[in-house]
Amino acid sequence: xxxxxxxxxxxxxxxxxxxxxxxxxxxxxxxxxxxxxxxxxxxxxxxxxxxxxxxxxxxxxxxxxxxxxxxxxxxxxxxxxxxxxxxxxxxxxxxxxxxxxxxxxxxxxxxxxxxxxxxxxxxxxxxxxxxxxxxxxxxxxxxxxxxxxxxxxxxxxxxxxxxxxxxxxxxxxxxxxxxxxxxxxxxxxxxxxxxxxxxxxxxxxxxxxxxxxxxxxxxxxxxxxxxxxxxxxxxxxxxxxxxxxxxxxxxxxxxxxxxxxxxxxxxxxxxxxxxxxxxxxxxxxxxxxxxxxxxxxxxxxxxxxxxxxxxxxxxxxxxxxxxxxxxxxxxxxxxxxxxxxxxxxxxxxxxxxxxxxxxxxxxxxxxxxxxxxxxxxxxxxxxxxxxxxxxxxxxxxxxxxxxxxxxxxxxxxxxxxxxxxxxxxxxxxxxxxxxxxxxxxxxxxxxxxxxxxxxxxxxxxxxxxxxxxxxxxxxxxxxxxxxxxxxxxxxxxxxxxxxxxxxxxxxxxxxxxxxxxxxxxxxxxxxxxxxxxxxxxxxxxxxxxxxxxxxxxxxxxxxxxxxxxxxxxxxxxxxxxxxxxxxxxxxxxxxxxxxxxxxxxxxxxxxxxxxxxxxxxxxxxxxxxxxxxxxxxxxxxxxxxxxxxxxxxxxxxxxxxxxxxxxxxxxxxxxxxxxxxxxxxxxxxxxxxxxxxxxxxxxxxxxxxxxxxxxxxxxxxxxxxxxxxxxxxxxxxxxxxxxxxxxxxxxxxxxxxxxxxxxxxxxxxxxxxxxxxxxxxxxxxxxxxxxx
Numbered sequence: 001x002x003x004x005x006x007x008x009x010x011x012x013x014x015x016x017x018x019x020x021x022x023x024x025x026x027x028x029x030x031x032x033x034x035x036x037x038x039x040x041x042x043x044x045x046x047x048x049x050x051x052x053x054x055x056x057x058x059x060x061x062x063x064x065x066x067x068x069x070x071x072x073x074x075x076x077x078x079x080x081x082x083x084x085x086x087x088x089x090x091x092x093x094x095x096x097x098x099x100x101x102x103x104x105x106x107x108x109x110x111x112x113x114x115x116x117x118x119x120x121x122x123x124x125x126x127x128x129x130x131x132x133x134x135x136x137x138x139x140x141x142x143x144x145x146x147x148x149x150x151x152x153x154x155x156x157x158x159x160x161x162x163x164x165x166x167x168x169x170x171x172x173x174x175x176x177x178x179x180x181x182x183x184x185x186x187x188x189x190x191x192x193x194x195x196x197x198x199x200x201x202x203x204x205x206x207x208x209x210x211x212x213x214x215x216x217x218x219x220x221x222x223x224x225x226x227x228x229x230x231x232x233x234x235x236x237x238x239x240x241x242x243x244x245x246x247x248x249x250x251x252x253x254x255x256x257x258x259x260x261x262x263x264x265x266x267x268x269x270x271x272x273x274x275x276x277x278x279x280x281x282x283x284x285x286x287x288x289x290x291x292x293x294x295x296x297x298x299x300x301x302x303x304x305x306x307x308x309x310x311x312x313x314x315x316x317x318x319x320x321x322x323x324x325x326x327x328x329x330x331x332x333x334x335x336x337x338x339x340x341x342x343x344x345x346x347x348x349x350x351x352x353x354x355x356x357x358x359x360x361x362x363x364x365x366x367x368x369x370x371x372x373x374x375x376x377x378x379x380x381x382x383x384x385x386x387x388x389x390x391x392x393x394x395x396x397x398x399x400x401x402x403x404x405x406x407x408x409x410x411x412x413x414x415x416x417x418x419x420x421x422x423x424x425x426x427x428x429x430x431x432x433x434x435x436x437x438x439x440x441x442x443x444x445x446x447x448x449x450x451x452x453x454x455x456x457x458x459x460x461x462x463x464x465x466x467x468x469x470x471x472x473x474x475x476x477x478x479x480x481x482x483x484x485x486x487x488x489x490x491x492x493x494x495x496x497x498x499x500x501x502x503x504x505x506x507x508x509x510x511x512x513x514x515x516x517x518x519x520x521x522x523x524x525x526x527x528x529x530x531x532x533x534x535x536x537x538x539x540x541x542x543x544x545x546x547x548x549x550x551x552x553x554x555x556x557x558x559x560x561x562x563x564x565x566x567x568x569x570x571x572x573x574x575x576x577x578x579x580x581x582x583x584x585x586x587x588x589x590x591x592x593x594x595x596x597x598x599x600x601x602x603x604x605x606x607x608x609x610x611x612x613x614x615x616x617x618x619x620x621x622x623x624x625x626x627x628x629x630x631x632x633x634x635x636x637x638x639x640x641x642x643x644x645x646x647x648x649x650x651x652x653x654x655x656x657x658x659x660x661x662x663x664x665x666x667x668x669x670x671x672x673x674x675x676x677x678x679x680x681x682x683x684x685x686x687x688x689x690x691x692x693x694x695x696x697x698x699x700x701x702x703x704x705x706x707x708x709x710x711x712x713x714x715x716x717x718x719x720x721x722x723x724x725x726x727x728x729x730x731x732x733x734x735x736x737x738x739x740x741x742x743x744x745x746x747x748x749x750x751x752x753x754x755x756x757x758x759x760x761x762x763x764x765x766x767x768x769x770x771x772x773x774x775x776x777x778x779x780x781x782x783x784x785x786x787x788x
Contacts, residue, residue: 003173003185003186003187008185011173011175011182011185012182014121015099015177015180015182018099018100018121018127018136018137019096019099019180021127021129021130021136022092022095022096022099022127023096024130025092025127025130026089026092026093026096028130029085029088029089029092030089032085033082033085033086033089036078036081036082036085037082039078039082087287090287091124091125091287094124094125094285094287095123095124095125095127095137096180097177097178097179097180098123098124098177098178099121099123099127099137099177099180100121100122100123100137100175100177101122101123101174101175101176101177101213101214102121102122102148102172102173102174102175102214103119103120103121103122103171103172103173103174103175104120104122104147104148104169104171104172104173105117105118105119105120105169105170105171106118106120106144106147106156106167106168106169106170107167107168107170108165108166108167109166109167109168111167117170117171120138120144120145120147120148121136121137121138122137122138122139122140122145122148123137123138123139123140124139124140124211124213124285124286124287125137125139125287126138126139126142139255140213141251141252141255141256142255143158143159143160144158146158146159146221146225147169148172149216149217149218149220149221150218150221150222151169152169152172152189153169153170153171153172153189154168154169155167155168155169156168156169171187172187172188172189173185173186173187173188174186174187174188174214207278207697207698207699208277208278208279208280208281208282208697209243209244209247209278209279209281209282210281210282210285211244211247211248211282211285211286212241212244212248213248213286216248217241217598217600219594219596219598220240220241220244220245220248220596222594223245223249223594223596224245224248224249224252225249225252226249226592226594228592229589229590229591229592230559230560230586230590231559231560231562231582231586231590231591231592232559232560232561232562232591232592232593232594233540233562233564233579233582233591233592233593233594234246234561234562234563234564234593234594234596235564235565235566235579235593235594235595235596236563236564236565236595236596236597237565237567237596237597237598237599237611237619237620237621238565238567238568238599238601238602238610238620238737238738238741239599239600239601239602239607239713239741240565240596240597240598240599240600241596241600242538242563242564242565242596243279243538243563243711244282245563245596246268246536246538246561246563247279247282247283248282248286249536249561250263250266250268250283250288250291250534250536251283251286251288253266253534254266254288260533261533261534262289263283263288263289263290263291263292264289264291264292265531265532265533265534266291266292266532266533266534266535266536267291267292267293267294267529267532267534267535267536267555268291268292268293268294268535268536268538269294269295269296269535269536269537269538269551270293270294270295270538270539271295271538271539271542271710271711272295272314272692272694272708273295273694273695274690274694274695274696274697274708275538275697275711275712276293276295277695277696277697278697278711278712291536292532296313296543296547297310297312297313299517300513300514300517303517303520303521304508304513304516304517304520306458307462307463307520308463308503308506308507308508308516309506309507309508310507310508310510310513310516311502311507311508311509311510311513312510312692313510313542313571314668314692314707314708315510316333316337316509316510316511316571317570317571317572317707318667318668318669318705319333320333320334320337320571320572320573321572321666321667321732321735322667322669329498331494332491332494332495332497332498332499333498333509333511334572334573335487335491335494335495335573336495336498336499336509336511336512337510337511337571337572337573337574338573338574338575339485339487339495340511340512340514340515341511341514341544341545341546341573341574341575342485342544342545342575343545343581344483344484344485344486345483345515345546346515346518346545346546346549347483348469348476348479348480348483349479349515349518349519349522349546351478351479351480351481351482351483352469352475352479352519353392353519353522353523355475355478355479356392356465356523357392358384359384360465360468360475361380361383361392361460361465361523362376362460362461362462362464362465362468363376363379363380363383363459363460363461364376364458364459364460364461365379365459366379366403366450366453366454366459367449367450367453368410368414368446368447368450369446373410373450374403374459379399379459382395382399382402383395383396383399387399392522392523393523393524393525394525396457396460396523396524396525397525399459400454400455400457403450403454403459404451404454404455407447407450407451410447410450411440411443411444411447414443414446414447415436415439415440415442415443416439418439418442418443419435419436419439422435422438422439423435457524460523460524462516462519462520462523462524463503463508463516465519465523466503466512466515466516466519467500467503470495470496470499470500470503471496471500473496476492499512514544514546514547514550515546517546517550518546518549518550521550521553526553526554527554528553528554528555528556528557529554529555529558530556530557532555532557532558533557533558533559534558534559534560534561535551535555535558535559535560535561536560536561536563537551537560537561537562537563537564538563538564538711539563539564539568539710539711540562540563540564540579540582541564541565541566541568541569541576542564542569542570542571542574542576544574544576545581545585548581548582548585549585552585552586560586562579562582564579566578566579567614567617567734567737568710568734568737568738568741569734570706570707570710570734570735570738572731573731579593597619597620597621598620598621598622598623599620599621599622599623599741600623601713601741601744602622602741602743602744602745602747603622603625603626603627603628603744603745604622604623604624604625604626604627605626605627605628605629605630605766606627606630606740606741606743606744606745606747607620607621607622607623608622608766609629609630609740609747609762609766609767610737610740610741612761612762612763612766613733613736613737613740613758613759613762614733614734614737627745627746628745628746629766629767629768630740630743630747630748630749630766630767630768631746631747631748631749631767631768631769631770632722632749632751632755632759632767632768632769632770633645633649633748633749633750633751633769633770633771633772634751634752634769634771634772635721635750635751635752635772636752636772637752637753639673639677640677640680640681642677642750642752643674643677643678643680643681643683644681644682645750645772645773646663646674646678646681646718646720646750646772647678647681647682647683648772648773649718649748649750649772649773650663650678650683650684650701650718651773652773653716653718653746654684654701656746658715658716658745658746659700659715660699660700660701660714660715660716661700661701661702661714661715661716661717661718662702662703662704662709662712662714662716662717662718662742663678663702663703663704663718663720664704664705664706664709664717664718664719664720664739664742665703665704665705665706665720665721666705666706666720666721666726666727666732666735666739667705668691668692668705670705670720670721670726671689671690671691671703671704671705671720672689674703674720675687675689675703678703683701684701686700686701687701687702687703688700688701688702688703689702689703689704690702690703690704690705690708690709691708692708694708697712699712699714702714703720706735706738706739707735707738709738709739709742710738712742713742713743713744714742714743714744715743715744715745715746716743716744716745716746716747716748717739717740717742717743717746717747717748718748718750719736719739719740719747719748719749719750719751720750721750721751721752722736722739722749722750722751722755722756722759723751723752723753723754723755723756724751724753724754724755724756724757725752725753725754726751726756727756727758728756728757733758736756736758737758749767750772
């Protein structure tokens, strides 16, 4: 709705007054910050001077020590104030560019007749009048600001500590303010104006994810502010804003619980380091510090260091996608992945742990130099004898205490023995006292190694303990008794052979990493991170029951937000169809599920096309943003000609103004081949091959395997080969769907030979078919374009 000139002028004046207040507070804040910095320097100098008083008498030293303690406490207080002033200045500088983005006029029920409605301006942070302390701008996370996201014109309410405040929204206005200049404003009667959302969604993708606070939709706002259950599962369609919701949710929780939760008490498990880089700007844009970020692979590598090298998830996926049934090791790995990622195998490991309480834990002898101090039999006797009545982790703790307690006697005995040897051999020179010191030093070096060995519990061998399940058929059957889904004997034999070969080569297959970690932590005792208060898991559909159990044990005091899309569960053979096991693990009464069916990333045409690829895909809704229909492009079978044709498509997209183009391939191997072919065919010099070693995200022109593209978005996508020979197995349906849903505005599905079977049921009205650039007449063997 257009704004009349009088209202436009009033808003410009209001913006100028707001900017004046921000500037004044920045000046004042700088003065306070400078004063506190000077105070910090002065107190540090004072402490340093007091610590130098080492020539004074003892009484004065004690008095000086007391002063140092007092001044240290004062220093900590001043430093907190200084950091607070710095944080306030950072938020004010952010507000200087965009003080606010929305306004609602709210008339509270029961207000006196003739009272003007309250004008509520909403921005990234709150701003109070420095003189009256009246709010000038409300933080988007405040309860009163929630009405902007949740209600249209008319009846509305917001929560307070005393209950809800009811009233009526009389005006809903949106602004686009950049660098302090009002560029756009309009009134809207819907939740978030289609014009603003169309404008934001129509913008090109970037190297870094952006905040969505100006366009948060009602269902997204519900997820951001959700607090009904400690465990929240957000099942969202591709492009529904799941990751954005996760980050805005972090910002909301940091705002609401700012007195009890800090950013470093929240942790995000992301798919890979590149994705972590992609989302790294969102929280700073909102004026908040970044939370901790890690990957499950990072934790596994840290915890298994010294035992075995854990295979990463992408190596596993690559092996499954590049191999074929019947090839050596393929069927065993596929069957092993399905079984080892199941709830049934989790129960097998739990049963095995019960058996280990009585017998079977593998020990490694404790060395003394090249000799053995305590052999495996002696260690097992302690574990299953003297300490058998304790939990396994307590037994190990008591064993460690006992062993460390014996070391002084060992040192004394070995030093005396070595000293006598030195006295008998002329090659050792020195006085008796010197030889005694040499012998003690030599022995001390060896016993220090023992202490480290014992403290790190290196006398148990979790790898051999895990290996026994696959080497001893009778042991496995005892552990698996009463559990469902036990593989057929011949299949289990193949799984065991493959697993033992891999473990003996020094690598734990990815499907074995979570079970091995669970076994290790259960035996040695869980090293919980009690300071973490909230865990966010992105791409939650890719986590197995083992991984959820591990995360629950590692963060026992933490609430949990899971965000995923079951339609993008692309790990072959994991067969994750629901989040039922999460509800079972944490309890249904502790778990809430929100489903986001609307996709905002892609145009309506792309959404309608991609949802037709899925059984039950009709539940996915498209936001009303129009564009071109997806294009199915018949490509030449000859590699060099195919590459030239794709270069032609890239040129067409770039000429059309597309700022980011991704050529998405099925695997890393296909990506490497496509990259080399495109380079040889004259692709732009800035073409970049994305690999799993990437730590930063580039979003201009890339070749990328689909499993690394998850969570990312591109203005235009070219599927390198969507033919039947590339995407044929049912488990690859979600892989193909994921590739296509990365596109925001333009989607080209290239294929050679026949189209894949997932395209067969798609209504022809949802896409167009075209010839690739330079196709006709270039290769007789390439065929002719279907559909003209």
